[in-house]
Structures are given as structure tokens and as C-alpha cells.
Amino acid sequence: xxELRLDPITRExxxxxxERGKRPSDFHHREEARLVRTRDHSRCPFCPGNEKMTGxxxxxxxxxxxxxxRVVRNKFPAFSGSGEAARTRYxxxxxxxxxxxxxxxxxTPYHNKSLSRLPVAQVKLVIQAYRERYLALQKxxxxxxxxxxxxxxxxxxxxxxxxHSQIIATPVIPQVARARIEGLQRYxxxxxxxxxxxxxxxxxDAGERLVVQNSxxxxxxxxxxxxxxxxxxxxxxxxxxxxxxxxxxxSDLAAILKETLxxxxxxxxxxxxxxMLLTTDFSDQFHWHIEIIPRLSIAAGFELGxxxxxNTVAPEQAATFLRAVNFPKQTAH
Amino acid sequence: xxELRLDPITRExxxxxxERGKRPSDFHHREEARLVRTRDHSRCPFCPGNEKMTGxxxxxxxxxxxxxxRVVRNKFPAFSGSGEAARTRYxxxxxxxxxxxxxxxxxTPYHNKSLSRLPVAQVKLVIQAYRERYLALQKxxxxxxxxxxxxxxxxxxxxxxxxHSQIIATPVIPQVARARIEGLQRYxxxxxxxxxxxxxxxxxDAGERLVVQNSxxxxxxxxxxxxxxxxxxxxxxxxxxxxxxxxxxxSDLAAILKETLxxxxxxxxxxxxxxMLLTTDFSDQFHWHIEIIPRLSIAAGFELGxxxxxNTVAPEQAATFLRAVNFPKQTAH
Numbered sequence: 174x175x176e177l178r179l180d181p182i183t184r185e186x187x188x189x190x191x192e193r194g195k196r197p198s199d200f201h202h203r204e205e206a207r208l209v210r211t212r213d214h215s216r217c218p219f220c221p222g223n224e225k226m227t228g229x230x231x232x233x234x235x236x237x238x239x240x241x242x243r244v245v246r247n248k249f250p251a252f253s254g255s256g257e258a259a260r261t262r263y264x265x266x267x268x269x270x271x272x273x274x275x276x277x278x279x280x281t282p283y284h285n286k287s288l289s290r291l292p293v294a295q296v297k298l299v300i301q302a303y304r305e306r307y308l309a310l311q312k313x314x315x316x317x318x319x320x321x322x323x324x325x326x327x328x329x330x331x332x333x334x335x336x337h338s339q340i341i342a343t344p345v346i347p348q349v350a351r352a353r354i355e356g357l358q359r360y361x362x363x364x365x366x367x368x369x370x371x372x373x374x375x376x377x378d379a380g381e382r383l384v385v386q387n388s389x390x391x392x393x394x395x396x397x398x399x400x401x402x403x404x405x406x407x408x409x410x411x412x413x414x415x416x417x418x419x420x421x422x423x424s425d426l427a428a429i430l431k432e433t434l435x436x437x438x439x440x441x442x443x444x445x446x447x448x449m450l451l452t453t454d455f456s457d458q459f460h461w462h463i464e465i466i467p468r469l470s471i472a473a474g475f476e477l478g479x480x481x482x483x484n485t486v487a488p489e490q491a492a493t494f495l496r497a498v499n500f501p502k503q504t505a506h
Numbered sequence: 507x508x509e510l511r512l513d514p515i516t517r518e519x520x521x522x523x524x525e526r527g528k529r530p531s532d533f534h535h536r537e538e539a540r541l542v543r544t545r546d547h548s549r550c551p552f553c554p555g556n557e558k559m560t561g562x563x564x565x566x567x568x569x570x571x572x573x574x575x576r577v578v579r580n581k582f583p584a585f586s587g588s589g590e591a592a593r594t595r596y597x598x599x600x601x602x603x604x605x606x607x608x609x610x611x612x613x614t615p616y617h618n619k620s621l622s623r624l625p626v627a628q629v630k631l632v633i634q635a636y637r638e639r640y641l642a643l644q645k646x647x648x649x650x651x652x653x654x655x656x657x658x659x660x661x662x663x664x665x666x667x668x669x670h671s672q673i674i675a676t677p678v679i680p681q682v683a684r685a686r687i688e689g690l691q692r693y694x695x696x697x698x699x700x701x702x703x704x705x706x707x708x709x710x711d712a713g714e715r716l717v718v719q720n721s722x723x724x725x726x727x728x729x730x731x732x733x734x735x736x737x738x739x740x741x742x743x744x745x746x747x748x749x750x751x752x753x754x755x756x757s758d759l760a761a762i763l764k765e766t767l768x769x770x771x772x773x774x775x776x777x778x779x780x781x782m783l784l785t786t787d788f789s790d791q792f793h794w795h796i797e798i799i800p801r802l803s804i805a806a807g808f809e810l811g812x813x814x815x816x817n818t819v820a821p822e823q824a825a826t827f828l829r830a831v832n833f834p835k836q837t838a839h
Binding site for chain 1: 701
């Protein structure tokens, strides 16, 4: 099992997962190591026919042999097991076992389909699977935080080409998650409002950073975007918890997520990206949303040292480019 | 001039530097874009003979035509100018001009020498230049924070191959810099000691994460290392400010910095890396040091969403590999 270790100064946790451990020589041929693991679909663990490579399904839409989506355990879990997350002291240090869960949502049986190119109905299945697995993991009281995320492209950390998202449940609340709540509380204390709600109102009014909207959601380039073409998707109606989404909202989310990813895809030539679905169990003071981060720039020494990001594309400019994307109507649905 | 923008929730600053601005098509051929800018030394702006490409020297060791080190302004500064950093409000947002400085330390006249392969005496000149420029920038009361850092290799964000470091001075104190001070204050309140001093004592005693030491400095793999082969170099004697280093300490720092980088170089096959020299002007409660981050892994969606890093190499293992490096004695000096 992996181990969580606490930095005694920053109080940030790290996960030391040596089961994935590597020797120095593994790092010598870095360029090749970053190639996507398989081009031979017959050996892709996420393709139909290879189900035995991934172990028991945690969730499946469809039948054993004719499925449209599956959720399985990650073969190299960063968090696993259901024991107690007891802390151990070692001089000035602290550690705990990295108990939790690490699951993979196989978004489609088709090897070559990326999320932006799937039909909206299939994207909605993906969102439904997020919700079902979130609710299942939420039942384990020892798990304190759940992150749904997606890595697309090798530069964004995807090691398998076949379209998939991931869910990780951790026994600790990440400091950044607490910091976001504190930021919202500070804003609320000053202005008696939700900062995300105010942001949506101001952005809909200004329009310059707006990418696209529908009746339930808005996609925008955030004012203080850290990365070129960073794009957020927020529900217009405030709710701390993603799992509160209604059937209708899931349809709207599927439509805007697909359209936003497709605009990024067409505008930037299928860029590598990560997205994170940020939600919370531990506070009502949140406004769940999705942050999409295209990986077009490199965080170098200045960013690592200061966490002040250098962004070479103004969000207003990025939004203008994304709004201007022309795509055949049939690719949108 | 670039613009600093404040995230209204996290209160993190970002730098929107559109002078370096790019169009979407610039991001299409990402792999080629990451190639180091020049292989033709005759066009390298940092090579002797091309001094006019970089503008006036801010510092030079040696003569106009026979120099051993130069400091120049960055041609595409992320921070520049000496005006007032007045804040502007725009609804719920805030911005300020990114006043400050962005300088480049050209570490050697030789195009193909990386820092780990320079003679210790030359590495000491680099450290002396850091100190001289830090002291010069420190005189501008409007600048609140100064970071010295180095990007090595294209994966670590280096756009020019010729060996160089950078110094950036900013009109704001980064939140992470404040957080480190707060962490040290919390530790001091609990244990009446400096956390870094306690760490050095515990690490010298345990030995398992020790890489190398000399009379003034220790190089170690931190217990909660975020990245494979992350290595820190700390002065044994506590001081908040790097610029307080003595002549003897600069010699010892040059020796241990060169040896540590050479061990990483030989162990991992010239890995891309960043290092940051962390110091402070605004608090006595610090212990300046250098953090070296080899760029062997990719921060993906989980890290971006939680800031909990997944590290596949235990620091004890990394230190063992780094201690075991054998190198011919003549490369060490």
C-alpha cells in the first residue's frame, strides 16, 4: 500500500507509491517512456474482449459482452484498501497509509473516440457514472475527499490512450480544497454572496470571457486564468455538491462539456488537457464546477517557486478564439 | 507591460503576459515548439560575439570581450519597470501592473557546458552573481519578493540551451512564501525550534535520506518529497537570508551544488530539472535553502486538483541511488 507523508512545514500531504517504483535507468529514455502505452488495440485493457485484464466491474452500463461504459479498479492504485488511516510519528515527520479508492471510468468501448467526439448521450452516461461512483464512495466514512478527473494525452499524464476518467478517494482533505472554502467564506463575510455566483453574474454581463452557455451551465475563461485556454464550466444554480445534479442538469452538463472540449479540440488541434470536477462533502459553502486545463505551457522554476503562474494568452483572447470556432453541426451532437 | 490578476477565491496572483502572446495555431505543433531554440551557436544570444543581442550588461565578470559571466535583462520580461504597483478593481476582480525585474545570469561563455560540468570556481562565480543582483534588486522598496531559479532542459521550461539562471523580482509576496513562514511559526510555537534545523539534525542522525554534506551544507532527499529524486540543499547554520552567506560558505555551496547536480546528472542521464533558491526579506523566521526538482514525472489531474503529489520513488531509495553514483574524481572539481 502507498504511504501518505506530511510535509512538516507546508502541511501538504504527498503520496509515496513505490509499488509503481522505478529505477534510475527507467528515467533515462524519458521521451519514449512518455509514449502512450499501446497502439495495438488487441492489447488495450479497456477494449471489448479484454475485460479480464481489468478485474471485476464496479459498475457497468450494458451487458457483459455488449457494454457502453465500465468502471474498474485502477491496476496501480495510488489509494486503496479500507483499513484505518492511523497516523505514525517519526521524529518531526508524520505518515499514514494511503487508504482509499482509485477507479477508472472506461467512457466508451471504442478505442479511438475521445470524450469530445462522443455523442452527447454517451457523455451523459459518463456523468451518470461519475455520480453513481461518487455516491458509492461517499458511504465510506473514513474517506474524506473524492476527486473526479480526466487526463487526456501523454503530456497531460495519460498512460493509456483509450478514453477514460478517474476517481480517487482520499483519507485526508487536501489543503487546496480547504483553501477554496476559506476563500468563499472570506468573500461571503465581506459581501454576503457566493463568489462563484457573483463571478457568473459579472461574466454573463461582461461577455468578454464567455465561451458558451445553456440553460443550466456556463463555460468561461476565468479572469485570473493560470494556463492558456483554461476554461471553467459552472452550474448557474449554486450547489455545494455535484451529486445533487438533476436529470435535466446532467443532460445540459453533457452538452456543454462536449461542446467546450470540442471547441478546445478544434481550436488547438486536440490539445492534451486535464479536467477536475471540484465538489465538496465537508462544507455547504461551495459551488461545484469543472476546471479544464489545456497543457500548452510548462510550469517552470518561477511557477514552482512562487505558484504565480505566467500565462501568455489573456483569457479574453482565449474566449474570443473559442467562441469563433466553426464546427459542422453534426459533430456537436 | 504584463498584468497581475488576483483570483478572488484563492487569492493567488497570476501574471498575464500577452507580450509573449500566441495564437491558437502556435499551439498546434507542440512537440516542435518545445525544441530548444537554437542549435546553431553562431545565433545563440548568450554566446561570446553575440553580446549585442542581449542589450546592456547589468553585471559582468571579466572584460567586454573576455568575460566569464554576464547578467542581462530578460528579452521577454514577465515583470518589468519601476512604476507604482497600483491596484485596479473591476467588479469582483483586482489587477495591478506586473512591475519588477526579470534578469538572466549567463553562467559561462561556453555554449555546451551545463552547471553540473562547470569547475567549482565557476559555480562560485554564479553564486556570487546571484548575491550581487539580489542585493541590487533588494534596494527597490516597491519590490516585495525575489526568486532566483534555474530551468534546465526543455521539459523543465528552458527555451535557450546555453547555461543560464534567472532572477525575478515581484511587487507581491507569493502566498506560498507566506505559507512557509506561517508553517515555521506554527512549528516554532509548538516546539520552540526551527523546523529546518530540526530536519537537518534528524536527517544527519538517520542518514537514510542524506545525499552528501560538507562543513557548511547538507544535500538530502526530503521526507515528504513531491517529485522523484527531489533534493534539497540546506545551510547547516540557520539564516533567513541567502545574501548573508560568507565567502567560505559560498565556496562550500558551489562545491555541494555542483556535486549534487552532477550526481543527478550521472544517475538519471542529464535529467531536465528546476531549482529554486528560497530566501526571504520579510521575516526572520526562515532558513534559506535550494530545492532541486528533476522533471521526471507529470503532474496530472489528481495533482492539479488536490496538490497531493504522487511520487513513485521513495526519497530513501532516491538518496541511496544518488549516494551510490561513482564519478571520476576529476569531474568533481
